[in-house]
Amino acid sequence: xxxxxxxxxxxxxxxxxxxALAHHSAAGIDQTKSVTITGVLKEFxxxxxxxxxxxxxxxxxxxxxxxxxEMTAPAYLARAxxxxxxxxxxxxxxxxxxxxxxxxxxxxxxxITLPDGRVLGxxxxxxxxxQ
Amino acid sequence: xxxxxIFALAWALVLAFAVAPVAAxxxxxxxxxxxxxxxxxxxxxxxxxxxxxxxxxxxxxTGTWFIDQRNSENTWRFNPTGPFKLTPAAQAHYDAAKKxxxxxxVYHDDIGQCWPAGLPIIMTRVWPxxxxxxxxxxxxxxxxxxxLRTVYLDGRPHSDPDIVVPSFxxxxxxxxxxxxxxxxxxxxxxxxxxxxSGIPASDQLHIVERIKLLNNGNTLEIAYTMSDPKNWEGDxxxxxxxxxxxxxDIAEVSCLPDLNQHMPxxxxxxxxx
Numbered sequence: 001x002x003x004x005x006x007x008x009x010x011x012x013x014x015x016x017x018x019x020a021l022a023h024h025s026a027a028g029i030d031q032t033k034s035v036t037i038t039g040v041l042k043e044f045x046x047x048x049x050x051x052x053x054x055x056x057x058x059x060x061x062x063x064x065x066x067x068x069x070e071m072t073a074p075a076y077l078a079r080a081x082x083x084x085x086x087x088x089x090x091x092x093x094x095x096x097x098x099x100x101x102x103x104x105x106x107x108x109x110x111x112i113t114l115p116d117g118r119v120l121g122x123x124x125x126x127x128x129x130x131q
Numbered sequence: 132x133x134x135x136x137i138f139a140l141a142w143a144l145v146l147a148f149a150v151a152p153v154a155a156x157x158x159x160x161x162x163x164x165x166x167x168x169x170x171x172x173x174x175x176x177x178x179x180x181x182x183x184x185x186x187x188x189x190x191x192x193t194g195t196w197f198i199d200q201r202n203s204e205n206t207w208r209f210n211p212t213g214p215f216k217l218t219p220a221a222q223a224h225y226d227a228a229k230k231x232x233x234x235x236x237v238y239h240d241d242i243g244q245c246w247p248a249g250l251p252i253i254m255t256r257v258w259p260x261x262x263x264x265x266x267x268x269x270x271x272x273x274x275x276x277x278x279l280r281t282v283y284l285d286g287r288p289h290s291d292p293d294i295v296v297p298s299f300x301x302x303x304x305x306x307x308x309x310x311x312x313x314x315x316x317x318x319x320x321x322x323x324x325x326x327x328s329g330i331p332a333s334d335q336l337h338i339v340e341r342i343k344l345l346n347n348g349n350t351l352e353i354a355y356t357m358s359d360p361k362n363w364e365g366d367x368x369x370x371x372x373x374x375x376x377x378x379x380d381i382a383e384v385s386c387l388p389d390l391n392q393h394m395p396x397x398x399x400x401x402x403x404x
Binding site for chain 1: 276402
């Protein structure tokens with residue numbers, strides 16, 4: 001499977017929303033880069049304060065690493081078109097993340113390409129304000 | 132003892148244990164009034180407290196609010212924007228946090244390890260915060276870990292310092308000054324409690340909030356004055372605004388023990404703990 005396509009950050013707004021809604025510091029995340037991984041979904045958790053995905057990703061030598069992908073809260077995923085059944089274990093998925101600065105296999109979720117070709121992100125943290 | 136008498140005794144014991152919990156739940160009769168002792172204070176939701184005559188509150192904060200980030204994405208932060216002087220102990224934390232940040236590391240991210248955010252940052256944690264105002268108190272429930280904060284409006288003073296239990300959100304007493312609600316908060320815990328990365332909070336933290344409702348009730352403004360002589364000199368002042376969000380509710384949110392097992396940013400071996 002193809003792994004690790006590194007590029008510049010293109011979605012600062014999405015990145016900020018992801019980082020801001022997290023329950024933790026994002027200081028360990030490289031906010032200037034994006035990494036795209038393709039692998040087999042091991043587990044998807046639909047939960048507060050974070051949803052998350054664990055993905056088995058094989059490198060060019062056939063070695064498999066488990067990537068943990070931190071996502072926002074389900075309320076903001078739902079606004080971007082997600083449901084709790086959007087993905088299931090065993091699905092082949094392509095996911096773009098902001099990677100860890102220290103190179104650990106994981107990062108903050110940016111978007112996913114589903115087996116049917118649809119691309120889903122996550123909505124900004126700020127709800128629609130009453131004016 | 133005859134079998135029938137043993138049977139009767141056993142039933143008597145069963146009945147006694149069955150009735151005891153019910154009896155324990157019955158309201159106790161009021162203690163006779165004593166001229167020497169004042170009546171016990173009423174809770175904020177006691178009907179007799181709610182029914183006491185009071186001036187009409189100038190505004191009602193009841194609703195769901197979200198920190199306004201339209202002008203800056205950093206409005207949730209409470210670190211001072213101007214010059215400030217920390218105490219030597221706090222400065223050591225601050226310098227270490229800056230060093231860690233420069234190295235791409237997380238410094239004492241206790242919130243990420245499921246410690247409560249605490250005041251002041253719980254107010255701006257980039258999660259919606261629900262507020263329910265009664266004549267005697269305002270209840271604030273943050274969407275972030277469902278943190279509860281109560282602002283008492285029923286005229287009670289701050290608690291006896293020898294009795295109060297310090298907390299992350301402190302003890303908040305509110306009084307009305309014209310169209311402004313002034314909230315005085317103290318009695319904080321200092322362990323694992325931070326104002327911002329590298330800026331600790333102590334048990335001497337004192338926060339005064341001057342709260343106004345603007346824009347036909349759709350904008351909440353709070354002017355903060357914060358002092359903490361264990362950690363910095365003088366008062367820090369900052370004003371925050373929140374926007375009413377009517378399409379949002381507060382969900383159940385808990386920092387469960389297994390949450391961080393799947394969060395590389397909280398599990399990183401490079402984090403400074």
